[in-house]
Amino acid sequence: MLATRLLGLNDIRTEDVPIPTPAPGEVLVRVESCGICGTDRHLLHGEFPSKPPLTLGHEFAGIVMGCGEGVTIPEGTRVTCDPNTWCGTCANCQRGRVNLCLNNVATGIHRDGGFAEYCAFPAHKAHILPADLDPLHGAFCEPLACTIHGIDMGAPVAGERVLILGGGVIGMLALQLCALAGAEVMLLTRSPDKQALGRRTGAALSAATEDEARHIWPDGADLVIECAGVVETVEMAPRLTRAGGRVVILGVLPAGQKVQIEPFDLLFREVQVLSSFINPFTQARAAAMIAGGTIKVAPLISRTLPLSEAAAAIAAPARRGEIRAIVLPSG
Ligand SMILES: [Zn+2]
Ligand SMILES: [Zn+2]
Numbered sequence: 001m002l003a004t005r006l007l008g009l010n011d012i013r014t015e016d017v018p019i020p021t022p023a024p025g026e027v028l029v030r031v032e033s034c035g036i037c038g039t040d041r042h043l044l045h046g047e048f049p050s051k052p053p054l055t056l057g058h059e060f061a062g063i064v065m066g067c068g069e070g071v072t073i074p075e076g077t078r079v080t081c082d083p084n085t086w087c088g089t090c091a092n093c094q095r096g097r098v099n100l101c102l103n104n105v106a107t108g109i110h111r112d113g114g115f116a117e118y119c120a121f122p123a124h125k126a127h128i129l130p131a132d133l134d135p136l137h138g139a140f141c142e143p144l145a146c147t148i149h150g151i152d153m154g155a156p157v158a159g160e161r162v163l164i165l166g167g168g169v170i171g172m173l174a175l176q177l178c179a180l181a182g183a184e185v186m187l188l189t190r191s192p193d194k195q196a197l198g199r200r201t202g203a204a205l206s207a208a209t210e211d212e213a214r215h216i217w218p219d220g221a222d223l224v225i226e227c228a229g230v231v232e233t234v235e236m237a238p239r240l241t242r243a244g245g246r247v248v249i250l251g252v253l254p255a256g257q258k259v260q261i262e263p264f265d266l267l268f269r270e271v272q273v274l275s276s277f278i279n280p281f282t283q284a285r286a287a288a289m290i291a292g293g294t295i296k297v298a299p300l301i302s303r304t305l306p307l308s309e310a311a312a313a314i315a316a317p318a319r320r321g322e323i324r325a326i327v328l329p330s331g
Pocket of ligand 2 (some may be wrong): 089092099
């Protein structure tokens, strides 16, 4: 089969490799769809820790084709993979903070992932999706699960103002979740196309710049969710937060990147800054929302591409205006 593999720093190739055999406790899926994530680009450039050589792809869904010993998921079942497999025994797992597991083995980051025709992964990390779901939609379960964790931390409630910074896939998913919670949502992104998409999918308001956002909401937002993963938006997040409000940082900056914030301002206005990491027990809720069509993901699909184009697409920066590119490994 073909698999798109990270072989080392800035070295990604699509190669012929054997179809994996599911080990005891694992499931083998034929991958239907796998999203290209900013994290894949960070992995390629050594800005996010991983252990190459391995097949990338951590946002995928597919059809069960076989089971290892002890697994009874029927062949033909559509499932989404929760890539994060915690150990259950480290100090953080024992305190219930499984997303902070010291030994997390993430499919597509530490073990072979979904940019391949087939992928084997732990069966307890497979969440069942409906047989009649659009196969492309399954690729959104993982980014939605991560976004749900961030929204749980920020805890928007009905009538609050929520400002979303960044119009990528996480920003677009976050704005829908906050709108569903009854919040008044503003999307800040420089892209007019992304502003329009945000307003079609749940944002009441949009802004292109910090000044524009402040003009619309002079007191700031109750909750600001940073989804762009760039220095500029992380730094503006507390400034656009109302006194007593919260900031949640969901965007991923390169490891080692520093930003400037003013602790006195955080203190004097009691602004909480929270950060959200991956998807502790949120993949089932994400799968349910995708299965039920509660979250609209069709408008977030910018393009689809075959596996043969995945390496080049990951090596290039995201296209201008692109929300999500989805690889179709099974053709
Ligand atoms: Zn991702
Ligand atoms: Zn652990």
